Amino acid sequence: MKSIFQLLSTVSLLKVGVIEADSNNTSTWPDPEPCSGNCSAIHDPSVVRRADGTWFRFSTNGNIAIASAPNLTGPWEYQGAMLPNGSEIQVIENQEIWAPDVFLVDDTYYAYYAVSLVGLQTSDIGLATSDTLEAGTWTDQGSLGLPKSNSYNLIDPNLFRESSTAPFFMSFGSAWNGIYQTQLSSPPDSESDSNGTSPNNIAYNSTHPVNGSGPAIVEGSFQFWWLQGGTKYYYLFFSSGACCNLPGNLAAPGDEYKIMVCRATSPTGPFSDQAGKSCLDGNGGTLVLGSHGENVYAPGGQGVIFDEDAGRIALYYHYVNPQIGYAFNDFQFGFNYLDLSSGWPVVVS
Numbered sequence: 632m633k634s635i636f637q638l639l640s641t642v643s644l645l646k647v648g649v650i651e652a653d654s655n656n657t658s659t660w661p662d663p664e665p666c667s668g669n670c671s672a673i674h675d676p677s678v679v680r681r682a683d684g685t686w687f688r689f690s691t692n693g694n695i696a697i698a699s700a701p702n703l704t705g706p707w708e709y710q711g712a713m714l715p716n717g718s719e720i721q722v723i724e725n726q727e728i729w730a731p732d733v734f735l736v737d738d739t740y741y742a743y744y745a746v747s748l749v750g751l752q753t754s755d756i757g758l759a760t761s762d763t764l765e766a767g768t769w770t771d772q773g774s775l776g777l778p779k780s781n782s783y784n785l786i787d788p789n790l791f792r793e794s795s796t797a798p799f800f801m802s803f804g805s806a807w808n809g810i811y812q813t814q815l816s817s818p819p820d821s822e823s824d825s826n827g828t829s830p831n832n833i834a835y836n837s838t839h840p841v842n843g844s845g846p847a848i849v850e851g852s853f854q855f856w857w858l859q860g861g862t863k864y865y866y867l868f869f870s871s872g873a874c875c876n877l878p879g880n881l882a883a884p885g886d887e888y889k890i891m892v893c894r895a896t897s898p899t900g901p902f903s904d905q906a907g908k909s910c911l912d913g914n915g916g917t918l919v920l921g922s923h924g925e926n927v928y929a930p931g932g933q934g935v936i937f938d939e940d941a942g943r944i945a946l947y948y949h950y951v952n953p954q955i956g957y958a959f960n961d962f963q964f965g966f967n968y969l970d971l972s973s974g975w976p977v978v979v980s
């Protein structure tokens with residue numbers, strides 16, 4: 632083999648490097664990095680680091696749980712709810728508030744959230760703002776006013792802006808036709824009028840899960856950009872599969888939640904995977920992190936952030952530790968570092 636590799640061109644050698652760092656090679660996935668303090672009952676986390684170095688973590692629980700810590704590793708301390716009185720949006724009785732996404736715009740933190748209930752397609756995306764991130768400082772701004780549609784579900788919002796002068800893009804969605812993206816106005820408190828076309832489908836998986844009644848779920852998108860080898864790549868991370876089943880009703884192995892990625896050279900796509908498959912109509916998506924070992928099952932609800940303490944890129948997520956349990960309050964907060972040097976994210980220790 633070695634002599635064959637020696638004959639390869641520089642370009643092919645680069646490809647060999649990519650294969651060696653295959654994110655689909657489960658034996659390379661390390662355990663989650665340590666987490667101290669309040670690391671449980673976490674779903675769909677969104678993590679931001681304030682200018683003073685304090686980390687804040689928002690997650691689905693009641694009216695959105697806020698926790699803070701001096702370090703991404705903790706100790707995490709629960710601070711209270713983001714919207715103690717709920718949202719002014721009403722979509723259905725017994726509605727829930729899900730999947731916060733927090734982003735700094737000039738001097739204001741924007742927190743997008745979904746209002747929904749399991750199975751509901753007439754969900755909505757709302758906005759709350761704060762100057763400090765602290766519990767007790769959030770003002771609900773209500774609905775963003777994105778158009779409702781039979782094609783998608785207005786949940787799992789994620790705001791993306793490449794620089795302080797670039798346009799804002801919001802991706803969202805779950806089930807039905809998967810992930811959509813639309814441009815927002817500046818400030819990002821409503822859909823952009825000037826680019827007021829309907830949201831674009833950017834990722835969809837038409838494959839039916841084993842014993843599943845419909846196409847696979849792709850949701851929880853998170854956009855991230857990184858300059859690698861002179862090329863600016865736009866990554867679309869998403870969660871694929873069954874998020875939250877209980878023992879006795881677990882998805883077929885491989886169909887449980889897992890973290891996938893697609894990549895493009897424009898923020899609006901088209902996105903494709905490492906094998907070159909389209910993520911819109913080719914069931915594309917490269918596995919970044921799935922169930923592994925005894926302690927990590929169905930990781931998802933992820934985000935990506937540059938950890939300034941460690942000087943590394945962190946992939947954070949929720950997961951089930953089967954040794955602890957599969958119930959809502961058993962879900963754990965976890966993170967690992969990512970190596971992007973191959974142009975594709977690889978989870979490393």
Ligand SMILES: *[C@@H]1O[C@H](CO)[C@@H](O)[C@H](O)[C@H]1NC(C)=O
Nearest residue numbers: 650651652653656657658659
């Ligand atoms: C998977 O990764 C391990 C550890 O780096 C390595 O030893 C093994 O050869 C890899 N397997 C494949 C199929 O690439």
Ligand SMILES: *[C@@H]1O[C@H](CO)[C@@H](O)[C@H](O)[C@H]1NC(C)=O
Nearest residue numbers: 669671672673690692696709
């Ligand atoms: C831990 O955080 C969760 C919300 O994420 C909260 O419901 C729970 O009360 C917190 N536990 C403690 C001991 O603070």
Ligand SMILES: *[C@@H]1O[C@H](CO)[C@@H](O)[C@H](O)[C@H]1NC(C)=O
Nearest residue numbers: 665701702703704705940941
């Ligand atoms: C954050 O935690 C890590 C791991 O415990 C540690 O190595 C690092 O020094 C901490 N950083 C700060 C700024 O405390």
Ligand SMILES: *[C@@H]1O[C@H](CO)[C@@H](O)[C@H](O)[C@H]1NC(C)=O
Nearest residue numbers: 713714715716767768769770
């Ligand atoms: C929640 O409602 C109570 C009672 O109406 C009110 O006093 C309080 O200011 C509200 N809190 C927020 C954060 O809006």
Ligand SMILES: *[C@@H]1O[C@H](CO)[C@@H](O)[C@H](O)[C@H]1NC(C)=O
Nearest residue numbers: 798814823824825826827899
């Ligand atoms: C419309 O969106 C594109 C990016 O998709 C952006 O370059 C352009 O400036 C936007 N136009 C207006 C008028 O906002």
Ligand SMILES: *[C@@H]1O[C@H](CO)[C@@H](O)[C@H](O)[C@H]1NC(C)=O
Nearest residue numbers: 836838839840847871915916
């Ligand atoms: C698509 O769905 C199938 C069936 O659940 C699953 O095995 C596969 O990993 C999914 N692929 C992506 C890219 O989500």
Ligand SMILES: *[C@@H]1O[C@H](CO)[C@@H](O)[C@H](O)[C@H]1NC(C)=O
Nearest residue numbers: 841842843880881882883884
């Ligand atoms: C699919 O359904 C059949 C019939 O109910 C059952 O025997 C089989 O175990 C199921 N497979 C999985 C992977 O759940």
Ligand SMILES: *[C@@H]1O[C@H](CO)[C@@H](O)[C@H](O)[C@H]1NC(C)=O
Nearest residue numbers: 655656904905906916917918
């Ligand atoms: C990952 O491995 C699974 C199972 O061997 C395979 O079906 C899938 O196509 C692989 N995905 C990639 C991106 O190589």
